[in-house]
Amino acid sequence: MLRLTKNGIFCPKGDFFIDATGKVERNIVTHAHSDHARPGHKSYLTCKSSAPLLRSRLGKNINVQIIDYNEILSINGVKVSLHPAGHIYGSAQIKVSSSGETWVFSGDYKLEDDHLSVPFEPVKCNVFLSECTFGLPVYSWPDQHLIYEQINDWWSFNKSEGITSILFGYSLGKSQRIIKNIDHSIGPVYVHKTVGKMNDVIRRDGANLPDTITLDENANANEVKGNLIIAPPSITSHRLIHGLSPLSTAMASGWVQTGKYFGRSKVDKGFILSDHADWNGLIKAIKETNAERVITMHGYTEELTRWLNDSGIESMEIDMLKHRSFDL
Ligand SMILES: [Zn+2]
Ligand SMILES: [Zn+2]
Structure with a gap:
């Protein structure tokens, strides 16, 4: 369903990228932080509440299509929807479904309700691509x-x-x-x-x-x-x-x-205040997706992947910076 490319995560059937680098035709953006929302793409798709931030950061004239959380869009026969990630205002996870299979790309997320962003919602899927910025047991957030x-x-x-x-x-x-x-x-x-x-x-x-x-x-x-x-x-x-x-x-x-x-x-x-999930938060979120396979990215991928595999959840890590291309 998804492929790692030099421009980031790509859906060949839907012909769109997620949080792409470089210059692509169609880019779905999880949230307006600069390591996810980059300038130069032909068109953007993002959550309604993220669009004003995206315009403010990338320029008023960018071509942005907006959808609400949970609204389903069909792109070249692939069903796409955005779901609250609880990370920052307007942040979303991206759900992609085709031929009876569902993948979710988490973007950045946290589980606490910050009273400003719509709280994180776990989304059931077959494959979950999870960030793990704080994927070490030592990271455990106080209330x-x-x-x-x-x-x-x-x-x-x-x-x-x-x-x-x-x-x-x-x-x-x-x-x-x-x-x-x-x-x-x-x-x-x-x-x-x-x-x-x-x-x-x-x-x-x-x-x-x-x-x-x-x-x-x-x-x-x-x-x-x-x-x-x-x-x-x-x-x-x-x-x-x-x-x-x-x-x-x-x-x-x-x-x-x-x-x-x-x-x-x-x-x-x-x-100690983070807008990312801590170790226990990552594991809780991953388990709630019911995913059969977890792909870890951004952060302490090695540790989290090892823990998941040891716990019977198939997992692999990817390094976006290595620019290798392969089907995930
Ligand atoms: Zn972020
Ligand atoms: Zn990030």
């Missing part, structure tokens, strides 16, 4: 509400000391999840312009996201003193930040659990 409380406490304490709090998280997904779930009665929440742009896109699409103030490039320390600023990790050493001290910096990421992030960027504090 997300505990993490939001830790963020609130850190911010409140800093505020009482006259210190400004900067929390780093991806501009699309993590930032909005934090904004949605923290306690806004503590004070105003400022956002870096890249986060503000994504906030505006999903608000226009109808998302119920609390108010934020987009940080002016020339903001001075007094203006934001004691408040919370949410910014992408890419600006951890940006000059914007140096002018805002006294500061406390923090990172919200799944990598915090193994301290991986602290090596790369100097932050004062870490919060």
